[in-house]
Amino acid sequence: xxxxLYFSFTINDFVGEFKxxxxxxxxxxxxxxNFFNGSQxxxxxxxxxxxxxxxxxxxxxxxxxxxxxxxxCSSVLSAIKRAGFRIVFIDMDRNLRxxxxxxxxxxxxxxxxxxxxxxxxxxxVETIRSIFGNKPIIEDCAQAFLSAYxxxxxxxSADAGIFxxxxxxxFGIGYGGFVVTGNDTIxxxxxxxxxxxxxxxxxxxxxxxxxxxxxxxxxxxxxxxLLTFPVKKRFGRSNASIQEYPFRETKMPLAGISRIARxxxxxxxxxxxxxxxxxxxxxxxxxxxxPIEPLNGSEPNYFVxxxxxxxxxxxxxxxxxxxxxxxxxxSNSILWxxxxxxQPGDCPGFEHIASTLFTLPCHDYLSxxxxxxxxxxxxxxxxx
Ligand SMILES: Cc1ncc(COP(=O)(O)O)c(C=O)c1O
Numbered sequence: 001x002x003x004x005l006y007f008s009f010t011i012n013d014f015v016g017e018f019k020x021x022x023x024x025x026x027x028x029x030x031x032x033x034n035f036f037n038g039s040q041x042x043x044x045x046x047x048x049x050x051x052x053x054x055x056x057x058x059x060x061x062x063x064x065x066x067x068x069x070x071x072x073c074s075s076v077l078s079a080i081k082r083a084g085f086r087i088v089f090i091d092m093d094r095n096l097r098x099x100x101x102x103x104x105x106x107x108x109x110x111x112x113x114x115x116x117x118x119x120x121x122x123x124x125v126e127t128i129r130s131i132f133g134n135k136p137i138i139e140d141c142a143q144a145f146l147s148a149y150x151x152x153x154x155x156x157s158a159d160a161g162i163f164x165x166x167x168x169x170x171f172g173i174g175y176g177g178f179v180v181t182g183n184d185t186i187x188x189x190x191x192x193x194x195x196x197x198x199x200x201x202x203x204x205x206x207x208x209x210x211x212x213x214x215x216x217x218x219x220x221x222x223x224x225x226l227l228t229f230p231v232k233k234r235f236g237r238s239n240a241s242i243q244e245y246p247f248r249e250t251k252m253p254l255a256g257i258s259r260i261a262r263x264x265x266x267x268x269x270x271x272x273x274x275x276x277x278x279x280x281x282x283x284x285x286x287x288x289x290x291p292i293e294p295l296n297g298s299e300p301n302y303f304v305x306x307x308x309x310x311x312x313x314x315x316x317x318x319x320x321x322x323x324x325x326x327x328x329x330x331s332n333s334i335l336w337x338x339x340x341x342x343q344p345g346d347c348p349g350f351e352h353i354a355s356t357l358f359t360l361p362c363h364d365y366l367s368x369x370x371x372x373x374x375x376x377x378x379x380x381x382x383x384x
Contacts, residue, residue, distance in 0.1 A: 006219060009172075009213055014212075028041075039180040041179065044178065046246060048076065048078065052249075060111050065085065070346075071096070076142075077337070078245040086341075094308070098116075123295075139160070142164035142177065146301045156182060176252035199254070277302060308356040311381075319360075326358045328359075
């Protein structure tokens with residue numbers, strides 16, 4: 001079985017956790033700061049905490065309206081609510097980017113905007129800025145670490161960028177997320193808020209390492225095929241429930257930060273292989289599945305490879321029967337958003353995406369032969 005994502009966590013990683021040292025923190029800071037052209041990262045236990053903190057740091061008035069696409073993780077919506085703001089949903093186009101038309105219509109009613117680089121595919125923040133004006137914009141780069149647009153890493157074009165580095169995100173490095181900002185006022189306010197954040201307890205950190213080690217075992221190819229996938233299929237949660245905002249806001253543990261630092265160079269190399277896989281799939285997949293058209297000048301990280309089809313559920317089952325695990329990320333977003341004030345018909349593009357989108361694996365552990373197998377198998381799918 002080819003897993004939809006790959007998660008590697010070896011015994012060396014496990015041992016490395018207990019050796020992490022404050023100097024790793026400085027080294028991770030340095031690596032990330034260089035990568036983001038001098039912007040200092042603020043590490044948090046989850047990206048959603050970063051969203052709440054940035055929203056507060058932007059000095060919005062009480063009850064302000066925050067625009068966001070509905071096809072996103074429910075934790076983003078929970079974070080906006082926790083910050084005490086209203087949500088206005090903005091529609092998306094078929095390339096999974098923010099609809100300029102819908103933004104033009106709703107722009108006056110919105111005080112701040114979250115632009116989501118979904119599945120690591122860059123959206124065009126400059127054009128969005130030209131429509132939205134001088135109001136604050138956050139880039140949600142939770143899935144877009146190491147993606148770039150016009151040779152600039154994502155996260156630097158708006159007022160702040162938030163990243164998630166936990167399990168289920170690019171390479172699953174680190175335990176949590178971070179915020180980058182080039183805006184001095186936001187930065188000063190974030191640092192002030194960060195003074196209140198504690199590190200997670202030692203027990204929570206140990207439990208996280210043990211869990212990661214267990215997951216690393218479960219993602220070994222043979223174990224995944226014989227045990228993990230069948231068990232997930234039989235007993236897996238439907239992920240219909242909303243991801244809540246954490247009870248306690250904490251920092252990213254040192255072990256997570258040091259893992260980012262240790263793997264930074266290796267991850268750049270992994271990224272090149274993953275990009276090659278993604279570009280190959282664009283060429284190989286039949287046009288009837290509508291591969292996304294990345295913006296000219298963009299370099300997605302190809303975290304996963306999204307496609308759309310009216311027969312999504314049948315295709316996902318068909319691929320599983322051929323040993324390929326396709327993903328249906330955020331297919332439940334259509335249910336979640338109702339809890340946040342969404343009315344049917346608010347965003348027709350989103351509703352279509354949520355009911356048709358599936359993803360192919362394209363992680364760096366897959367060989368060219370496996371990529372060919374994935375594309376050939378999909379292209380053979382015919383509606384019965
Ligand atoms: C697009 C997007 N934004 C934000 C988040 C929140 O990330 P975290 O789980 O680190 O809070 C997620 C998590 O899945 C996500 O997919």
